[in-house]
Amino acid sequence: MWTLNVTDVFNADGGSVRNFSILVTSPNPPVCTPPSGCGCIADTDCDSDADSDDVIAFFTAWESAESLGDTDGDGDTDSDDVIVFFAAFEAGC
Numbered sequence: 001m002w003t004l005n006v007t008d009v010f011n012a013d014g015g016s017v018r019n020f021s022i023l024v025t026s027p028n029p030p031v032c033t034p035p036s037g038c039g040c041i042a043d044t045d046c047d048s049d050a051d052s053d054d055v056i057a058f059f060t061a062w063e064s065a066e067s068l069g070d071t072d073g074d075g076d077t078d079s080d081d082v083i084v085f086f087a088a089f090e091a092g093c
Helices: 052-063 079-091
Strands: none
């Protein structure tokens, strides 16, 4: 169950919300290992799409030499992994 509380930060009696955004984060890491776990190399965070969150997750893993950053599966993280990741990212999931 989700609850969204909105507070009027202006001292007015009425008005309308014209625009808002929500950022949802999780303290838990992904439970799969792309590409086999998620079905798409570019879906690094396993949420069934390829977006900016995946780019951030990929480079975080890549810089730390984690398996999620080894997109070509050769046991290291290098420029080849960046090429493989962005080829998959451009193709979409």
